[in-house]
Amino acid sequence: MRDIFHRTFTSFNAMGFFHSSKLFVSVLTISTFLTPFSAAAQKKFSKTYPASKNIRLQLTNRSGTVTVTAWERNEIRIIARMEAPAAKVLPEMSGDGLIINVVRDNYGKNEIGNVNFEVKVPAQSMVDIETRVGNLTVKDVHGAMVRARITSEGDITLSGIESEAVMAENVIGDIFFDGSLQSGGNYRFASTKGNINLQLPFSSSFRLVATAPSTSISLGAFSNSGLNFVSDGRRVVGSVGGGDSLLSVINQRGSISFIRK
Template identity: 45%
Template structure:
């Protein structure tokens, strides 16, 4: 028994074919609108890299070559960037390069550079991820919303801040180093080796600070009904300041 005649099926078949064509055309148009650019720049062992993005992800990784590889994926061909080499490294200013161009969409960056580099990164919104940097400075700032992840970082100065989003730090504190973490709303997590030493000033909402295995009754003080913890962990030679206005602060041991 035939439930549908051949004439009944034809409109359905044609409609499906048209829908498939439209989907393919839309995907092709989006792919054509995107632009991928890769550029290489010579670099020494100790370089400084600066990037000011508008929106999009920033991923920084290290490698063994004495050069910086910048790979950018741009949502629109209207966007542009003009890296500028300096005596100490490389500067990319997306905000300045695209001033007056209107909405340029997301610009997603992947940066590969020597491990001894210093990095200064910021974006209005998006994610920032930094891995295995061993230079003097790591700065990651998100003006509005986005997560920050710093893994395998061993720098003498680290600054990470956002308005909304999580901040994760897995690294070591250098003796005499300065470390500041600040979030308007999100969770700030620090994963540290057991033998680390630092002086801590941590501020968060009531009972939102968890020191875990790093709490020491003899060296630390709980102030303001649990809103602030001050004191030393180990030798206390690094300075660590953590501020979270509407989220938790958590410490973990590796």
């Protein structure tokens, strides 16, 4: 019996069974050690609030992405993922809106991680979002106002927008707008360094002031006798259609392009 056990032990060892077992235990130990660390590296906040159809969302972030998407519910759903060191996220419901201010709520902290927001709002909501660093995205919002501002670096994407007042502004990064210009509306897009692309229906009617001191302005299908290039082609003024809305675009060191839907 002792010989049989010895031969069996030797055979298993020759096949690397015990070596593999040690490897498995080592991997399991490393995995067990890393799992709590990974879970602690990112925290999540999630909450849903009842809302009127035309509620105002005001969100001020410090760093991280913000994505706001319209849906058919009379609710606002906030999902925030906080990277370490985790910031405080303290939403406040006021009489006419929901306010989230990461900068104010973490005042005095030398360092906080990115906070990445995913927000669902009623389609008729007013949206006012801002961050220092990070991309901002707003989709399918038709409320009275959409404002997206980045005080340092990041891209702004506004798609499916049908609002009377739209403002998008950054320092470094691209700006893309896909939407309809409403009669009597006011639209302003500004960047210091990046590309500004505006995708509009061909039937759009607006008064235009566009300035690109360092690069070019491409009017595409919207070029017509009502628009005039001045300042060696670095500035365009005039009207498209009946001039029913006001459109102002300025890009200090990047291009401006109009794209027909």
